[in-house]
Amino acid sequence: MYSSNPRSNLLFVVLILFSSSLLINSRKLDLKQPQQLDHGHTDDSLAYVWPLPWDYTFGNQTLTVDPNLSLVTQGNGGHSVIVSEAFDRYKKIIFEHCSSKLDGSGVDYHLTRLNVIVHSGNEELQLGVDESYTLMVAARDELSVIGGITIEANTVYGALHGLETLSQLCAFDYGTKTVKLFNAPWYIQDKPRFKYRGLLIDTSRHYLPIEIIKQVIESMSYAKLNVLHWHIIDEESFPLEVPTYPKLWKGSYTKWERYTTDDASEIVNFAKMRGINVMAEVDVPGHAESWGKGYPDVWPSPSCREPLDVSKNFTFDLISGILADMRKIFPFELFHLGGDEVHYDCWNSTPHVKQWLQDHNMTAKDAYQYFVLRAQEIAISLKWTPVNWEETFNTFASSLDPRTVVHNWLGSGVCPKAVAKGFRCVFSNQGVWYLDHLDVPWDSVYYAEPLEGITDASEQELVIGGEVCMWAETADASNFQQTIWPRAAAAAERLWSKKESASSANTTVLPRLEYFRCLLTRRGIQAAPVTNFYARRPPSGPGSCYSQ
C-alpha cells in the first residue's frame, strides 16, 4: 500500500524535526501556484488547512493512516475525557468512508498511533487559556521513536486544536480506499493570534433549538473559534429560565421556544468539550422589553416599555436575580451587559420616571450611565468582568469600570480610542463583521483588521480579539449555518493566523477557503458557496463545491 518508501527518508525526517528554528520556516505553502480545483487535478502540494497554522514545515511523502488508529496519552492532562471524546469524534470524521474496512488485516499502515501529550491537568477554560500545540507527523520506523503522529500541548484545549489540524491534513483516497496524510513529514507549531475569537448568536429574534446551537458550536470548533457570545434575550423574546424570577420566560415566543437552566448548562458543557467558552449577554437597559411580559413593573409604563424603568429598585433586583441565576450556568469570566441603542424617550415622557430624574438631579443621559454602572457593579460582585457595547464607552468612558471590555460595533476607530484609555476591546465593526449584513462578501470579512489604527504594542495587547455577529432578524434554524459560513471562517483565520499569512499576497486563501467550505459540508454543515457576492445565496448553477 505504500506510495513511497518512508524508511529511506528517516534521516530527512530526523533533520526536519530537530533542526534549528531557522529551518522550521524554510518550507511553506507554495504561494505562487494554487491550482484549479477541478476534475480531480487538485494540487496535492497544497496544504488545505484552515485557519493557517502559525509555523510549519512539511515534506513530500504520502502516508497511510490506520482506520484503527489508537490513542496513546501522556501528561497530567492526557487522560482527560475531553481528549478521548474528541479523539472519537475526529476518528469518525477522518474515517467516514472506512466503516467497513475496520479490520485492516494484512495492511501495513504508516500511521497507526496518535500520541497526545497534555502537560497540564487543569481544564479550566478561561480567556487566555493556552491554546497552543505542536503537531508532528512522520512515518514510523523501528529504528526510531520519532515516527507516528504526536500532538503536544500544555492544555487539553491546545490538544483539541491539534486534532482539528490533524483531521485537515488527512483525506480519503478514493483510489486506494485508504485515508492518506499528504506532504509528510509535518512539523507544526501553532497558537492563536488573538485569545478571543467569537461568534454571536441571537436567540431572541428567532429561537434556535438546542440541536441547532450544538451544530453551530461543533462547526465553530472546526474553524478554531473559541467564544460563543450568546445574546439570549432581547426585546422580542425571553427564552431563558430564571428560577428566581420564574415569570420571566413568559416572554418566550411560545411555551416550546425556551431554554431550561439544564439546557443552558448542557450547551455550556457541550461547548467546553470543544474548547469553546460561552459568554452570555443580558442587554440593559434597552433591548429588554420582553422582560415585562412576566414582570410589567420593569416597564416605565404599559405603553412605553423601553428602556427598563431606571427609577425602581425592582429593576435592579431583577437584574441581580437574573445574573445570580446565570452565574451558576456560565463560568466564563466575561459577561456581556449590552448597553447599546438606549433611547431616552420613555424615561423623559413617563411621569414617575421623569419625577425620579428630577428628584435625583439627573438627565436621562446621566440615568443611562447610572443604570449601566449599577448593572456593572452587580456583575462584578458576581466575579464577572463586564463587557459592554461601545455606546457606553462613547458616552461616559471616564466613568466605566476600568475592567470593562469595550465591544466595538458601530464602525472603525473605537478600539484605538478604547485601548488608548487602557480599556480592553473586542472588534466587531458592523461594516465587515456583522454577518446579517448579507452584502459583505468573504474577502471583506477576511481583510478586516482588528488592530487597524493601533501601532503601540502595549495597546495592541488590549485588543483581545474580535467577533462576528449573527443578528437573527431574518436568520432562524433554517438558514443560520449558511448565513455564517463561509464568512465566519474568514474572520476565524484573521483572528488565528499570523497577520502576514492572511494577507492579500497569499493566493492560497481562496482555494483553501473553498476547500474549508466543502470540508464543512462533508461534515454535515450547511456552508454556502464562497464566491457568491450576497451571503446565503444558492449556487448559480451546477458545479463542484470546490469552485462555487
Next chain:
Amino acid sequence: MYSSNPRSNLLFVVLILFSSSLLINSRKLDLKQPQQLDHGHTDDSLAYVWPLPWDYTFGNQTLTVDPNLSLVTQGNGGHSVIVSEAFDRYKKIIFEHCSSKLDGSGVDYHLTRLNVIVHSGNEELQLGVDESYTLMVAARDELSVIGGITIEANTVYGALHGLETLSQLCAFDYGTKTVKLFNAPWYIQDKPRFKYRGLLIDTSRHYLPIEIIKQVIESMSYAKLNVLHWHIIDEESFPLEVPTYPKLWKGSYTKWERYTTDDASEIVNFAKMRGINVMAEVDVPGHAESWGKGYPDVWPSPSCREPLDVSKNFTFDLISGILADMRKIFPFELFHLGGDEVHYDCWNSTPHVKQWLQDHNMTAKDAYQYFVLRAQEIAISLKWTPVNWEETFNTFASSLDPRTVVHNWLGSGVCPKAVAKGFRCVFSNQGVWYLDHLDVPWDSVYYAEPLEGITDASEQELVIGGEVCMWAETADASNFQQTIWPRAAAAAERLWSKKESASSANTTVLPRLEYFRCLLTRRGIQAAPVTNFYARRPPSGPGSCYSQ
C-alpha cells in the same frame, strides 16, 4: 407529579381500547377550532401529528413519560436491531431536555414501558411492505395489563412508523420538566394511503456529501416518506464508483466528490434502518454526458456527446456493467432507467451513427425506443422492475415492457392514461411536486392529488404513489433541507393520510404543518418557514417558529 388521576379512568380506558370499531372513529381532532400558536397559549387539545394517522381516538388525560422508558419486545420481529436502534434514536429525541434527569428517583411516571410487538421476522424492505401499525397509550394500572404504550405491527417497518407517531404525541413540559403525552388514552390504527412515497435527490448537478444524504434520509423518516429516489449520475458529473468500469467516476467534479460502492451500500443500509428504500437511477440515453469523461467511446463524437451512442455494443456493455455492479448495492425491486429529454441531433448528425440508423432502417425515434427497451431488458435480467420517465410512455407506450412503472413529470393527465393501459404510475407533476420550482408554496403541493382524473378503483390501484423531486441545479449541501422542507412534508401527508383528512376543509392542516416544521428544526433539520410564498426564503422578520 400527576396532573390527573388516571386510575379513576381505568374503565374508560378499557372501554376505549376494546370497544367496537364504530367507536374508533368517534373522537377526532376538533377541526373547527385550531388556536393561535403564540405566546404559550397553544391548544393542548390539538394533536400535532404529521402526517395525520388513518384512524384514531383520543381522550383528555395528560400522562408523564419516564425518561428511563424501557423497551419490551415481542413477536418474531420484536428483537430486530432495526427496532432497538430506532428506540434509542427516539428516546434521544423524546427526552432531549431530560439528560440530567435520568435517575428519575422518587418520581412516579404514568408511562414507564414501551411494548413493541412485531409479528413477522421478515425484514425484507420492498414495495408494498406492510407499514401499518397500531399504537395504544393508556395509563398503567396494577389491576390491568392494558396500560402503558404498545406498538403492534406486522413488520419492523410498521413499528418504526409507530415510534415516529409516538414521538410526536410527546412534548417536553417546561413547567414540570417532564415529558408529557397529551390527550391520552390514544388508540391509533395507521397505514399509508400509497405504498410509494418518494423524494428525488440529484447528486450530479451538485454532489451531496454522505453526511448530508443521511440527514435527508433521517428527516424523510420523520414524515413517513419511504423511497429515496437517488438520481446519482447525469450529464454534469458521475460520482459513483463502478468497479467493472473504473474510469467512469473520472466524470466526478473532483476526486473528493465521489461515492464508493461502500458509501452507497452504507446509505442503502442507513435508509433501510429507517424503513426507506433507495431507488437508484441511471438515466439513459440522454443525461449521460459525464460517462464519456472516462469512456469517450460512448459519445457519438467528442463534439456531440448526448444521447449515448446507440450504434455501439460498447454502450450497452457499459450499461450492463454499471447495472450489474449497482445490483449488488441496491436491493429495491424498482430501478429507474430515466429515458427523459432525449434529443436526437447528435444521432442524426454524427456520420457513423447516421449510417447505423440507415443500416438498421431506423429513424432516430425508433433508435430511442430500441435503446430504452434494450436497457429495460438489462434491468429486467437483473430482476429489477424498470421505472421510466413519462416520455418513454408518451412515445412508444405499446412497446414498453408491461411491468414498467411510468414516472409522470411533465404535467397532469399522464397517470390516467398510463393506468388505463395497465401500467403502474408514480405521480410527480412538475407544476406542483418539483421542489426546485421555488414558486410553488406548501398548499399547492398539499392539494395536488395523485389520483386526479382516475375514478376506476382497479386503475387507482395502479398509481403506486408519488414523489417530490429536488433537482439540484441551484441546490447543494448548503440549502437542500430548507428547499425541500416543509413542502416535502405537504406531499408526505397527501401520500399517507386519508384523502378526506387532507382536504381543504381541514383547518388543522396549517397549524399542524407549522408545528411539524418546528419539530424538524428541534431535531436539527433546516426546515424553512411555512408561510413564505417562495421556497427557502428567510423569515421576513423576528417571530416564533410556530407562526412563520
